[in-house]
Amino acid sequence: MYTPLASNLLFPLHERLKGHTTVAARRRLEKTQWWAPEQIAALQAERLRALLTAAAQVPYWRDLFTQLRFDPRAVAGVQDLQALPLLDKATIRAHSDAMKHPQARGLARFNTGGSSGEPLIFFIGNERVSHDVAAKWRATRWWGVDIGDPEIVVWGSPIELGSQDRIRALRDGLLRTELLPAFEMSETKLDSFVAAIRRRRPKMLFGYPSAISHIARHAEQRGQRMDDLGLKVAFVTSERLYDEQRAAIERVFGCRVANGYGGRDAGFIAHQCPSGGMHLTAEDIVVEIVDREGRVLPPGQAGEIVITHLATQDFPFIRYRTGDVAVLDDRTCACGRGLPMLKEIQGRTTDFVVAADGTVMHGLALIYILRDLPGLQQFKIIQESLLQTRILLVTDSAFVASCVPDIIHKAQARLGARVEIVVEQVAEIPPEKSGKYRYVVSKVENMPQGSPTHA
Numbered sequence: 058m059y060t061p062l063a064s065n066l067l068f069p070l071h072e073r074l075k076g077h078t079t080v081a082a083r084r085r086l087e088k089t090q091w092w093a094p095e096q097i098a099a100l101q102a103e104r105l106r107a108l109l110t111a112a113a114q115v116p117y118w119r120d121l122f123t124q125l126r127f128d129p130r131a132v133a134g135v136q137d138l139q140a141l142p143l144l145d146k147a148t149i150r151a152h153s154d155a156m157k158h159p160q161a162r163g164l165a166r167f168n169t170g171g172s173s174g175e176p177l178i179f180f181i182g183n184e185r186v187s188h189d190v191a192a193k194w195r196a197t198r199w200w201g202v203d204i205g206d207p208e209i210v211v212w213g214s215p216i217e218l219g220s221q222d223r224i225r226a227l228r229d230g231l232l233r234t235e236l237l238p239a240f241e242m243s244e245t246k247l248d249s250f251v252a253a254i255r256r257r258r259p260k261m262l263f264g265y266p267s268a269i270s271h272i273a274r275h276a277e278q279r280g281q282r283m284d285d286l287g288l289k290v291a292f293v294t295s296e297r298l299y300d301e302q303r304a305a306i307e308r309v310f311g312c313r314v315a316n317g318y319g320g321r322d323a324g325f326i327a328h329q330c331p332s333g334g335m336h337l338t339a340e341d342i343v344v345e346i347v348d349r350e351g352r353v354l355p356p357g358q359a360g361e362i363v364i365t366h367l368a369t370q371d372f373p374f375i376r377y378r379t380g381d382v383a384v385l386d387d388r389t390c391a392c393g394r395g396l397p398m399l400k401e402i403q404g405r406t407t408d409f410v411v412a413a414d415g416t417v418m419h420g421l422a423l424i425y426i427l428r429d430l431p432g433l434q435q436f437k438i439i440q441e442s443l444l445q446t447r448i449l450l451v452t453d454s455a456f457v458a459s460c461v462p463d464i465i466h467k468a469q470a471r472l473g474a475r476v477e478i479v480v481e482q483v484a485e486i487p488p489e490k491s492g493k494y495r496y497v498v499s500k501v502e503n504m505p506q507g508s509p510t511h512a
Contacts, residue, residue, distance in 0.1 A: 059233070063205025067231050072190070076163070076183050082191035089340050090195070090394045097339050097395050102134045104367040105343065111370035117155040118373060135343045135365075143351050143363060144377045146177045147434075153178070161371035168428060169322050176428030177322055182371030189325045189368075192338045193317075196328035200290040200315055202261045205232055209254050211264030211272065213239035213421045235259075239268040240471075242409070242417040247275040251283070258286045262310070266293035267409060268419060270302035273309035284311025292317055297402060318402055323379050324366045327399050334390030335399040341367050344397075345376070346385050356387035359403060410440050411501045413473030420497035423448075426467045432456030437486045440499040445477045449486055456482075 072079040089100060109129030112118040122129065127140055149156060157164065157180060164180040194204065229236065235257050237250050250272050254262075262269055269291055276283050288310050293302075294317035303314045316335065319326040326344065327337045337344055343365040346354045354360045362381045366374040386400035409417050420438070427436050427448070432455030439447045446468065450456070465478040472478075 060203055060205035063232055064203045068204045071228060072187070077187040077190065078184070079187045079190045079194070082187050083194045086191055086195045086338075086340055087198075090336075090396055092395045094389075094395045094397065097397075098134065100340055101343055101367070102132070104340075105135060105138070105365065106130065106132050108365070108367050108370055108373060108375070111158065112373040112375060114160075115156060115158050115373060117152045118375070135345075138343065138345070138365060138376055139353060141376055143347070144375055146378075149177060149179060153180075156372055158371050158373075164371055167321050169320060176433065178429075179322055180372045181369065184370065185324070185366065185368045185372075187368070188341045189319075192325040192341060193328075196315070196317065196325075196330075196336075197261070197292070199328075199330050200261070200292075200313070202289050206260035207233045207257055208235070208261050208263060209257055209259045210234060210236045211239050211250070211262065211268045212236060213265065213268070213419045237264075239265055239419050240422040242268070242271055242419070243415075244275075247272060248279070251276045251279065251281055254283065255281075255286065260287065260289050262288065262291040262306075262312075264293065265296050265419065266298045266302045266306070266314075266316075267296055269293060270305040271409075271417065273305045277305075277309050283309050286310070288312040290315050294319065318383075318399070320379065322374070323362075323364045323377060324368075324374075326362075326364065330390065330392050330394065332390055332392040334392060334394070334396075335386070335402075336390065336394060336396040337398065339396050343367065344385070344399075346383060354385075356385040357400070359384045359401070410438070410446075410472070410497065410499050411443060412471065413443050413476050418471065420499075422471050423468060424497065426464060426471075430456065430460060430464075435486050436496065438497045440497075440501055443501055444475060445479065446472060447479045447481060450480065450482050451484070451486055452482055458482075 069080045089097060092100070106129060109132055113122055113129055121127075121141070125140065131137075161180075161182055164182055165186070167179055167181055169177040169179075197203065235253065237253060254272070273283065290312055291306050291310060291314045293306075293314060298314070298316045303316075306312075306314050313331065315331075316329045317325075317327070318335070324342055325338055326342055327335050329335050345363040345365075346358065346360040347363050348354055348358075348360050359382055362379045362383050364374065364377050364379060366377070382403040384400040384403070386398040388398065388400075390396075390398060410420055410423060411417055423438050423446075427433060427450075432452045433450060434453055435451040437449040439449070441447060448464065448468070461480050464480055468478045469476055
């Protein structure tokens with residue numbers, strides 16, 4: 058009986074006190090998901106006109122629309138977005154203040170995780186937060202679990218791990234959520250994670266696929282059963298999910314794996330349903346797949362994901378380049394939902410690194426050292442051996458060279474005092490031979506099986 062109490066009373070009260078409209082948004086999404094594709098497309102067009110009309114009052118977009126003689130009121134559908142240029146991180150950095158709506162109030166400052174090699178600071182309002190939470194909540198309910206069911210979150214972001222104050226601890230306790238830090242994967246830590254999961258007996262797991270699959274393999278090596286806990290589903294996100302990771306999680310925990318795709322900047326883009334479809338949150342997000350020249354590609358062809366988030370009137374994200382590569386699907390899902398789908402996600406990988414003492418940790422442990430540095434344009438972390446790691450930086454005039462010793466100190470705090478950290482400022486960082494960019498590369502042999510490094 059506790060889950061309905063948390064889902065229908067405690068969490069809605071929490072959201073209302075924060076000024077969010079999450080409950081109403083989720084209820085609408087649970088109706089529109091069953092609409093025909095044509096109805097969803099019409100809803101997209103209506104909401105797109107509203108977003109673009111609001112954007113016409115935002116300094117950056119107002120000037121751009123004037124320059125292009127673009128009339129948002131004349132937009133008939135998402136295809137009309139092609140009259141606008143693509144939006145990248147560099148443009149947002151250069152025009153951050155000019156991208157805020159003049160009537161926006163209470164904007165929250167956010168960071169991307171930095172796994173793309175280009176950390177970004179941006180702002181979002183209550184509407185965007187409400188819709189993203191509602192989309193995640195809807196997808197959670199697809200799998201027969203709800204807010205208030207016991208949950209283990211395996212995460213590594215300092216945004217979450219640094220905010221465990223009394224209010225947050227009280228909220229997590231009331232909603233029966235326990236957070237495990239994914240940065241450090243030592244034998245001792247892994248033992249404690251396995252023990253915590255057994256003690257909590259969660260209905261769902263949530264976190265990085267690399268971290269959850271690593272915990273699963275550790276439990277298996279220890280001979281510890283984890284399929285007797287009553288787990289229903291493991292939600293994974295923030296990285297590409299590999300087949301061997303899915304297999305390990307399902308085998309050890311005895312539950313299904315639900316893949317999710319999105320980001321702090323782009324929003325909650327897509328989630329897998331029990332029938333296997335990777336459904337786009339089409340009511341809130343327009344997804345385009347484009348080639349190198351920015352031309353929109355049809356379903357079945359791989360290209361970069363470009364999103365327009367329809368709940369971002371306070372700080373509009375219009376034709377935003379995610380840097381990820383995917384393929385749109387033209388099939389309908391057996392579940393009966395009218396939501397369009399992604400066929401494949403090819404990008405978005407983050408590697409493990411190994412400390413000098415053998416501790417395996419998430420690559421984000423090093424990424425977070427770099428992502429907020431002023432003047433940092435791009436970076437690449439290359440772990441040459443257990444005793445040497447190189448950090449390549451592409452910087453501009455705002456970068457302060459005196460911060461390099463601090464970078465070295467923080468990296469050694471994670472990898473070991475004996476590890477040589479070589480920081481190099483370079484003019485550019487080329488892609489791999491495959492054409493893909495990798496921002497954490499480890500050449501250490503004893504990486505955990507199934508991590509992105511071995512993919």
